[in-house]
Structure formats: C-alpha cells, structure tokens
Amino acid sequence: MSELTRRSFLLGSALAGAGALVACSGAGPPTGTPVQPLSDAVRRAELARRSAGQRVVSARLTPRPVDVDLGGRVVSTWGYDPSLPGPLLRARVGDLLKVEVDNQLPADTSVHWHGLALSNDMDGAPGLTQDPIAPGGRFAYEFTVPHAGTYFYHSHSGLQLDRGLYGPLIVDDPNEPGDHEHEWIVVLDDWLDGTGRTPDDVARDLGIGDAAGMGSGSGMGRMGAMDHGGMRGMGATDTGSETMLSPMLGGAGDVSYPLYLVSGRVPEDPMVFNATPGERARIRLVNAGADTAFRVALGGHRMTITHTDGFPVVPQDTDALMVGMVERFDVLVTLGDGVFPLFAQAEGKTGHGQALVRTAAGDLPTRSRPDELDRQVLFGTDLAPRADVRLEEKGHDVYHSLDMGGTMSPYRWTLNGRAHPDITSLDVNEGQRVRMRMRNMSDMFHPMHLHGHTFALPDTGLRKDTVTIRQMRTVEIEFDADNPGQWALHCHNAYHQEAGMMTTLSYLA
Numbered sequence: 001m002s003e004l005t006r007r008s009f010l011l012g013s014a015l016a017g018a019g020a021l022v023a024c025s026g027a028g029p030p031t032g033t034p035v036q037p038l039s040d041a042v043r044r045a046e047l048a049r050r051s052a053g054q055r056v057v058s059a060r061l062t063p064r065p066v067d068v069d070l071g072g073r074v075v076s077t078w079g080y081d082p083s084l085p086g087p088l089l090r091a092r093v094g095d096l097l098k099v100e101v102d103n104q105l106p107a108d109t110s111v112h113w114h115g116l117a118l119s120n121d122m123d124g125a126p127g128l129t130q131d132p133i134a135p136g137g138r139f140a141y142e143f144t145v146p147h148a149g150t151y152f153y154h155s156h157s158g159l160q161l162d163r164g165l166y167g168p169l170i171v172d173d174p175n176e177p178g179d180h181e182h183e184w185i186v187v188l189d190d191w192l193d194g195t196g197r198t199p200d201d202v203a204r205d206l207g208i209g210d211a212a213g214m215g216s217g218s219g220m221g222r223m224g225a226m227d228h229g230g231m232r233g234m235g236a237t238d239t240g241s242e243t244m245l246s247p248m249l250g251g252a253g254d255v256s257y258p259l260y261l262v263s264g265r266v267p268e269d270p271m272v273f274n275a276t277p278g279e280r281a282r283i284r285l286v287n288a289g290a291d292t293a294f295r296v297a298l299g300g301h302r303m304t305i306t307h308t309d310g311f312p313v314v315p316q317d318t319d320a321l322m323v324g325m326v327e328r329f330d331v332l333v334t335l336g337d338g339v340f341p342l343f344a345q346a347e348g349k350t351g352h353g354q355a356l357v358r359t360a361a362g363d364l365p366t367r368s369r370p371d372e373l374d375r376q377v378l379f380g381t382d383l384a385p386r387a388d389v390r391l392e393e394k395g396h397d398v399y400h401s402l403d404m405g406g407t408m409s410p411y412r413w414t415l416n417g418r419a420h421p422d423i424t425s426l427d428v429n430e431g432q433r434v435r436m437r438m439r440n441m442s443d444m445f446h447p448m449h450l451h452g453h454t455f456a457l458p459d460t461g462l463r464k465d466t467v468t469i470r471q472m473r474t475v476e477i478e479f480d481a482d483n484p485g486q487w488a489l490h491c492h493n494a495y496h497q498e499a500g501m502m503t504t505l506s507y508l509a
Contacts, residue, residue: 071269075194084264086167120485149310250471252348419500
C-alpha cells in the first residue's frame with residue numbers, strides 16, 4: 001500500500017464523504033474534525049477493551065532479507081523468518097498482544113493486523129495511523145485482541161505483501177468446543193519474488209512507477225497485465241502468455257505468476273498433513289496472495305464451512321470454496337482412507353498450489369486435480385451467520401456510496417472516479433450505524449477490506465471484514481461506528497490499491 005499521507009487524508013476529512021446521504025434515522029450527517037490515532041477517544045476505546053489481570057502475549061518480528069526454501073527451490077526475498085509463512089502468533093480473546101518489530105530491511109515497513117478491530121494507533125497503516133518504521137528502527141505494537149478467529153498479519157508498506165512479509169495470527173476462544181483431532185493452518189500465496197522478477201518490476205510494467213517500500217530488482221521475462229476490454233493477458237510466465245478470465249469472477253487478475261504456494265511450498269515438494277482415517281481436521285484457510293483468488297478443494301471429500309473472517313457461520317457443506325485475496329475460512333473435514341490433494345487452483349490463471357493429506361500409505365493419483373473443483377463452489381457471500389453474531393437490527397444513521405472503476409492504460413484504479421490520494425474520505429460520528437453501497441463498475445473482481453471493523457451484509461447478516469465483489473455486481477454492508485480513528489478502506493488486490501483504489505473511513509468529533 002502506498003503510504004497514506006496525513007495531509008491528504010485530513011484535507012479529505014474536512015469534506016463530506018463522497019456519496020454520503022442524509023441519515024435515515026434523523027441523527028444527521030457526520031460533523032466535527034477528524035479523530036486522530038493518538039486522541040483521547042482512541043485511548044478510551046482501547047482501555048474499554050482491557051481488563052484486570054489481562055494475560056500478556058509477547059512476540060518479536062524481524063523483517064529482513066532472507067533466503068527461503070520453497071521446496072527444492074531457494075529464493076531470495078524479504079521475510080519475518082527464513083521460512084514461509086512467517087511465525088505463527090497465537091493469543092486468546094481478551095489477551096494483550098505485544099509485538100516488537102525490528103526493521104532490518106533496506107526500506108521503511110509496517111505491520112497491519114488484518115481483520116482485528118484493534119486500537120487505531122496500532123493498525124499499521126503508515127502515514128495514516130503511524131509513521132513508517134525506518135530501516136534500523138523499531139516499533140512496539142500493543143493492543144487488546146477483541147475477537148476469536150483466523151486472522152493474519154502482513155506489511156502494509158508498498159507491495160511488500162507480495163514478497164514474504166506475512167504470517168498467521170490465531171485468536172482462540174476458550175469456550176469453543178474442540179470437535180476435531182487436528183488443526184491445520186493453510187496459507188495460500190501467488191509467488192514471483194526471487195524467480196527473475198520482483199513486485200516492483202511488475203508495478204513498473206503496469207505503469208504504477210517505482211513502488212514505495214520495495215527494493216529494486218532485475219531479471220528475465222515480463223509479468224504482464226490484462227487488457228480489461230478484451231480480457232487477454234499480455235504478459236508471459238514460465239508457461240507463456242495466458243488469459244486471466246474466470247467464468248465466476250470475470251477478470252481474474254492483472255499479474256501472471258510463475259509459482260503458487262500452499263504453506264510456503266510448491267506442488268512438486270508439498271506440505272504433508274498426516275492423520276488417521278475417520279479423524280476430523282479443522283483447516284484454517286488464509287489467502288495471502290496479492291493478485292489471485294483460489295478455488296480450493298480436498299480431493300475425495302466434502303468440506304463443512306464453519307467460519308469466515310473469524311466469525312462463525314451456520315455450517316455449510318460444499319465441494320469447493322472460492323477464497324478471495326485476504327479472505328479466511330475455517331472448514332471441518334472428516335478424513336477418508338488414502339492420500340488426497342489439498343488443491344488450490346489459481347482462479348482464471350494457469351497454475352495451482354497443492355498440499356497433501358495422508359491417512360494411509362501409497363502415492364497420490366497421477367491426476368491430482370480433484371473433480372470437486374468442478375462441482376459445488378461456494379463464495380463467502382453464500383453463507384449465513386450464526387445467530388449470536390448478528391448485528392442488532394436498526395436503521396442506519398448515515399449512508400455512503402462507493403463506485404469501483406479502473407483503466408489499464410493508464411493503470412489507475414478508482415473509488416467514485418478518483419484515485420488516492422486525490423479522494424475524499426467517508427465520514428462518520430462515533431455511535432452511528434453506517435450503511436454503505438459498493439458497486440463494482442469494472443470487469444475485474446475486487447476484494448474490498450475495511451480496517452478496524454467487521455461489517456454485516458444486510459440481506460443475510462453475514463459478518464466479514466473483506467468481501468469479494470464480482471464484476472458489475474453491487475454489495476451493501478453495514479456496521480456500527482464503535483472504534484474511533486482513521487481507518488483505511490481499499491481493494492486488497494495489492495496492485496489496485498497501489499494504483500489508487502483506497503480511501504479512509506474518518507471518524508469526526
């Protein structure tokens with residue numbers, strides 16, 4: 001993500017949010033001046049989350065240049081650890097998480113705690129909620145963990161997410177039943193760093209320019225972009241040019257990747273999960289990819305989806321699942337007898353990631369692509385929430401509207417026709433119920449992510465922090481403005497957000 005300059009956001013916050021309409025419940029449009037990350041209001045919100053005798057969980061992250069073994073293929077990249085993904089961080093609901101970040105990179109960095117409704121000054125959006133962490137500098141993140149679920153952390157500086165700067169964050173609920181014998185954390189990723197191209201090379205080829213927070217790189221081949229009129233991929237990978245088009249998503253990405261990883265491994269040398277026939281496994285799926293949605297299935301099995309973006313849903317059986325960028329899903333599987341592919345098809349692209357689930361001796365069948373991928377495929381928006389996590393039903397106080405658009409030449413992605421930083425904020429007052437319409441006016445899907453909040457889909461009540469909006473579709477969300485500060489709202493295609501598809505949800509007081 002480009003550094004969000006305080007000046008551009010504060011100037012935008014002085015205006016009404018683009019598309020804001022008069023409140024339905026009579027509370028009136030938002031008024032006041034922006035609530036800053038170090039304000040008393042932010043401090044009070046964090047203190048309200050804390051408790052006497054609160055358990056403290058401490059960790060340390062050291063982003064640095066590393067050599068990573070992807071499974072017989074060693075690449076030079078940036079990471080928190082010499083393995084992918086980065087270190088697992090684990091806490092319980094209500095814990096105080098303290099993470100010291102020691103920046104050993106040759107560039108500024110930051111850490112965003114994706115999906116958590118945490119204190120605004122700890123959100124990790126450089127230039128908006130904190131100063132970037134300079135090379136050789138340190139920053140201590142300290143916040144209360146408010147909700148259980150599957151989350152992850154990643155750099156929010158430049159295109160560093162498209163290197164190796166990410167890792168899983170699991171928040172446990174001690175009251176949740178342990179109705180499974182195994183828990184497997186599965187992180188999906190599209191990968192190019194160290195293979196002859198770097199994310200900043202791709203950004204320059206797309207026309208973004210020299211991406212902030214990246215090192216320079218060189219290599220062979222060109223990573224190409226899609227022409228959104230003809231839906232043709234113009235770039236070449238190890239397998240040549242490809243069309244990036246999905247019957248489910250429409251335009252399926254702007255970047256052709258040479259590798260796709262499951263938990264840091266290539267399909268030729270996969271991660272292996274061992275179990276016994278009849279046992280149950282809870283699989284926590286995280287898509288850490290920058291430009292790729294994955295269609296995921298476990299060969300020979302149906303999955304029961306139990307959570308999305310940390311929140312429980314009415315259990316739903318399916319053959320396969322579409323996982324947009326930075327979405328998370330928890331699934332339960334009762335394991336059969338044999339060797340099975342846990343297969344992540346790069347949706348609309350050539351290539352896949354793969355792990356193995358082994359409950360018996362033997363080899364994987366020659367054709368490892370599961371038939372389940374072509375049967376029932378669910379999106380997150382197909383799910384319904386468990387009754388106890390529904391938002392209280394009430395009228396909204398303020399309504400915002402966002403139209404998503406973009407062009408490939410020049411490479412520019414917009415909200416309401418404007419690209420960051422030339423964009424107005426979406427203003428709210430603390431205590432308001434907010435409704436927002438997001439219309440995708442482009443031929444590309446967009447995983448839209450709101451920092452610091454979970455929202456509900458009004459038609460079903462489903463709780464999420466990231467929603468995949470398909471081409472020419474409209475999604476409405478609603479949420480309570482109960483976490484004051486300045487919060488980023490953006491497309492989580494890393495190249496779209498770098499090219500301008502972001503704004504801020506600005507609390508006024």
